[in-house]
Amino acid sequence: MSGIINQVGARSGTISVGDYPVSTGTVTLSGTTGLDYEEGSWTPTGDVDFDQATGYYTKIGRLVTLSFAILWGSDTDGSGAQIKSLPFTAAGTNSRGGGFLSYSSDGTASSLYMGSTTTVYVKASAGAGAVTNTDLQTRDLMGVITYITA
Amino acid sequence: MELDKIEVVTDYKHLQIREITDSGGYHRRVLTSDMDVSGETQTIQRGTDENGDPIMKTVKEIAEELWTDEVKTAWTTFQAEQEAEMNPE
Numbered sequence: 516m517s518g519i520i521n522q523v524g525a526r527s528g529t530i531s532v533g534d535y536p537v538s539t540g541t542v543t544l545s546g547t548t549g550l551d552y553e554e555g556s557w558t559p560t561g562d563v564d565f566d567q568a569t570g571y572y573t574k575i576g577r578l579v580t581l582s583f584a585i586l587w588g589s590d591t592d593g594s595g596a597q598i599k600s601l602p603f604t605a606a607g608t609n610s611r612g613g614g615f616l617s618y619s620s621d622g623t624a625s626s627l628y629m630g631s632t633t634t635v636y637v638k639a640s641a642g643a644g645a646v647t648n649t650d651l652q653t654r655d656l657m658g659v660i661t662y663i664t665a
Numbered sequence: 666m667e668l669d670k671i672e673v674v675t676d677y678k679h680l681q682i683r684e685i686t687d688s689g690g691y692h693r694r695v696l697t698s699d700m701d702v703s704g705e706t707q708t709i710q711r712g713t714d715e716n717g718d719p720i721m722k723t724v725k726e727i728a729e730e731l732w733t734d735e736v737k738t739a740w741t742t743f744q745a746e747q748e749a750e751m752n753p754e
Contacts, residue, residue, distance in 0.1 A: 555691030602693030604679045631747040633697060665674045
């Protein structure tokens with residue numbers, strides 16, 4: 516992998532084409548250009564204010580993995596809870612991703628799915644009804660989201 | 666944060682913005698045509714003029730050029746379609 520470019524601490528580069536040793540042999544990355552690599556931060560937002568929100572991303576090729584921690588705000592709002600301001604636009608409707616909550620101080624929220632190319636919805640479980648902003652008032656959430664970029 | 670890069674993606678002309686934080690890391694966000702960009706005054710080079718001098722534009726100016734009424738309407742329609750598909754109840 517090529518090194519750190521731009522300014523100190525800004526991490527991106529290219530995973531070059533070639534052979535990579537693993538415990539049982541080698542993995543070969545073929546093609547002509549390799550895979551772009553980038554890591555950084557993002558700031559989750561919602562339809563209500565969050566009291567705290569931090570996030571990190573890693574992008575390898577078109578695959579993005581996000582982690583986040585949110586302290587949901589205290590606003591009363593009966594609409595579906597959404598996480599916005601993703602760092603990359605997701606690919607079309609057939610390539611949407613999703614995720615899960617690794618921690619929730621709410622007793623029901625557990626599932627995350629991409630309801631559009633730019634927004635993640637919080638659900639009680641896959642296919643279940645929406646968890647509302649009011650449900651998540653002052654709750655702590657931590658989770659992971661992964662998807663393919665446009 | 667310092668504006669580092671703008672990528673225009675999808676038919677809806679989303680602006681993927683990469684900034685450099687005070688500590689030197691990257692920070693990312695996406696602007697869509699339904700957003701208010703009146704405060705997006707950071708500048709970035711967008712090509713050169715006939716003399717080879719850099720053409721500097723604000724994020725707001727780039728958005729206004731790209732986000733035509735047609736683009737805005739298409740994005741609004743697409744969002745509604747996705748909402749209906751994913752939240753049928």
